[in-house]
Amino acid sequence: MDNNSLEQNNEGRITIDHVSKVYDPEGANVRALNNCCAEVEPGEFLVLIGPSGCGKTTLLNAIAGFENITEGSIYLDEKIIASPDMNQSPGADRIVVFQNGALFPWKTVLENLIYGPMVQGKMFRDEAVAEVRRIMDKLGLSRSTEDLYPDSLSSGMKRQVEIIRALINNPKVLLLDEPFRALDSMTKSLMHEYLLEVYEITGKTIFFVTHDLEEAVFLADRVIIMTTRPGLIKAIIDVDIPRPRDFHVLATVQFMEFKDRAVKAVREEALKAFEAGDRELA
Amino acid sequence: MPNNTAIYGSQFWMQFQRKFVNWSLVRKILSMAIFILFWTILVQFIDYFHQIPTPKAVFLAIFELPVPVVLKNIGISFFRVLGGFFVGVLIGFPVGVAIGYSRILNHLIFPSFEMVRPIPPIAWIPLTVLFFINFESQAIFLTFYGAFFPIVYNTMGGISEVDICLPRAAMSFGVGKKLMLWKVILPAAMPQVFTGMKLAMGFAWILVVAAEMMSNKGGMGYYVWYNHAVMDYPHVVLAMGIIGLCGAICSVGVGVVGNYFTRWQRFV
Numbered sequence: 065m066d067n068n069s070l071e072q073n074n075e076g077r078i079t080i081d082h083v084s085k086v087y088d089p090e091g092a093n094v095r096a097l098n099n100c101c102a103e104v105e106p107g108e109f110l111v112l113i114g115p116s117g118c119g120k121t122t123l124l125n126a127i128a129g130f131e132n133i134t135e136g137s138i139y140l141d142e143k144i145i146a147s148p149d150m151n152q153s154p155g156a157d158r159i160v161v162f163q164n165g166a167l168f169p170w171k172t173v174l175e176n177l178i179y180g181p182m183v184q185g186k187m188f189r190d191e192a193v194a195e196v197r198r199i200m201d202k203l204g205l206s207r208s209t210e211d212l213y214p215d216s217l218s219s220g221m222k223r224q225v226e227i228i229r230a231l232i233n234n235p236k237v238l239l240l241d242e243p244f245r246a247l248d249s250m251t252k253s254l255m256h257e258y259l260l261e262v263y264e265i266t267g268k269t270i271f272f273v274t275h276d277l278e279e280a281v282f283l284a285d286r287v288i289i290m291t292t293r294p295g296l297i298k299a300i301i302d303v304d305i306p307r308p309r310d311f312h313v314l315a316t317v318q319f320m321e322f323k324d325r326a327v328k329a330v331r332e333e334a335l336k337a338f339e340a341g342d343r344e345l346a
Numbered sequence: 347m348p349n350n351t352a353i354y355g356s357q358f359w360m361q362f363q364r365k366f367v368n369w370s371l372v373r374k375i376l377s378m379a380i381f382i383l384f385w386t387i388l389v390q391f392i393d394y395f396h397q398i399p400t401p402k403a404v405f406l407a408i409f410e411l412p413v414p415v416v417l418k419n420i421g422i423s424f425f426r427v428l429g430g431f432f433v434g435v436l437i438g439f440p441v442g443v444a445i446g447y448s449r450i451l452n453h454l455i456f457p458s459f460e461m462v463r464p465i466p467p468i469a470w471i472p473l474t475v476l477f478f479i480n481f482e483s484q485a486i487f488l489t490f491y492g493a494f495f496p497i498v499y500n501t502m503g504g505i506s507e508v509d510i511c512l513p514r515a516a517m518s519f520g521v522g523k524k525l526m527l528w529k530v531i532l533p534a535a536m537p538q539v540f541t542g543m544k545l546a547m548g549f550a551w552i553l554v555v556a557a558e559m560m561s562n563k564g565g566m567g568y569y570v571w572y573n574h575a576v577m578d579y580p581h582v583v584l585a586m587g588i589i590g591l592c593g594a595i596c597s598v599g600v601g602v603v604g605n606y607f608t609r610w611q612r613f614v
Binding site for chain 2: 158159
């Protein structure tokens, strides 16, 4: 028997099937997602990128089960996880790392880390602690942080803790919602490498939302570019830069070429969004 | 080479200062000294204020203080303040939770609160006579009333401003809707809840003094008013100081309890 939380597996396929989402506050009828179709392969690192307000977080929230959708359906492996006639149903098989962090500030790092297994009653406390420590060692988080409260950690370390808190649940996919947006650029680049390392070790499917192009190309196997209002998928770029990657990749011609392609696609959209915004104001 | 230290005094003296003289404390003591000096000058040299007791007169009044009487009055006031405060917590906290957590309850309750809240609590004094025959219940009602709104508003604010990511994360981990309030929302709201309780304690003291000044049923408010009636102003000022001290003690008490419930915040 081996319920190893870091076991490589070939689970974690996300199928997004003709998903639309219409916000209808007082009949305003805002179409946030329009007929999105995409498939995230098991073990793939997929980055969703687009200008702000294009509905990328809405899509992530729909996958996470925080928001419902108005058309289409989303599957995780064979299981349907979202459809118009389903209630929102978050689960430990797809855990989100949030933009501003969501560690529980009133719990110590260790209590935060064992939170999932304890709530689900999956493990005894001792087991959970042992498992957490094993993962901490493997993913390089110092045990000296265990008894600290999250607010006394650096912002980078908070994200590290949060990623590990997600992984202890052995989720099928990791959903990251601009997790490094609030970090300074030095910490951010360290966290990029950290996340890549975590990805190499765990082989989890990762669904990563951002509006930072360089981040997207550096991290992703595939970059999906989304358009604004209505949010639909415009282009998919395969990033064939070999793994494992480190910061040296950032200086290669290959990286620049991929980035250039992505820039062109996104720029068009950003311009459109910009002009559309102007028109709406006029 | 010129010796720079000569300009600034000997290095020994500088190190001595840094180690043994707590300048921030010196400045704080200075602030109090200036206050008392200002008070003395005002009373001694400006004719208009000559009836106001000097700091010295107030200090000397300490030795004439009828200690048993004052202690009894302090006890009476404490009873009324704490009684009203605890009833305020007992009712205000659940109400604050309810209208912070449930939109429906908020719509049903909050507007009527907003109608009543702008009325200064002291303006309720005449009406309380109609509600309660016995003075003790009037006084406790008033302190309760003073404590109630700060507790309700801050609890409500604390709860409604919890970052939505926290309950969302908890939901992913498997925390159900029924436990969400207890496990996530309340702990996250605690700092602001205790901010409200500190304010509430302040209001309770304001109200108790006002209520006691209106009657002859004892308490520190009554004691101040009594000394005013017999024109013993040093004792009036002294009693004011004692009331301030009592209020401060209560505030520290709330702070200590609050620190226990929000101990994670002290590590910031």
